[in-house]
Amino acid sequence: xxKENKNKGRKKEIKGVVTGNKMGKTVKxxxxxxxxxxxxxxxxxxxxxxxxxxxxxxxxxxxxxxxESKPISKKVRWLVVEKEE
Numbered sequence: 001x002x003k004e005n006k007n008k009g010r011k012k013e014i015k016g017v018v019t020g021n022k023m024g025k026t027v028k029x030x031x032x033x034x035x036x037x038x039x040x041x042x043x044x045x046x047x048x049x050x051x052x053x054x055x056x057x058x059x060x061x062x063x064x065x066x067x068e069s070k071p072i073s074k075k076v077r078w079l080v081v082e083k084e085e
Contacts, residue, residue, distance in 0.1 A: 011068040013081065016050065018062045026051055026076055027058050029066055054080035 020028030029050045034043055052066045053076050063084040071077050 013065055013067045014050075015063065015065050015084075018058050018060055018064060019049070021058055021060055023051075025053060025055060026073075027054055027064075027080065028052075029064060029078070029080075050078050051075045052078040052080045056080075056083075058083060 014031050016029040016031035018027050019030045029052050030047055031050065032045060032047050035046055036042070037044055050066060052064070053069075053072050058064065058080070065081045065084065066078040067081045069077060069079045
């Protein structure tokens with residue numbers, strides 16, 4: 001039971017790159033991960049796109065840290081916490 005409550009209340013934080021900023025107060029963030037194939041052990045690059053809410057104007061290519069949050073709209077469930085130079 002301790003394992004179940006260990007991560008309770010913690011929000012995930014991940015680093016990614018802004019790939020779209022056409023929406024108002026929302027940016028598209030792409031997160032890349034390297035993963036070994038379970039059978040062949042080849043390293044595969046996987047990318048996932050998240051929609052994140054932000055109040056500031058961010059340019060495409062900016063590295064950002066996003067954090068899980070309550071649903072803001074149908075697709076937006078992440079917040080931009082900080083941008084990195």
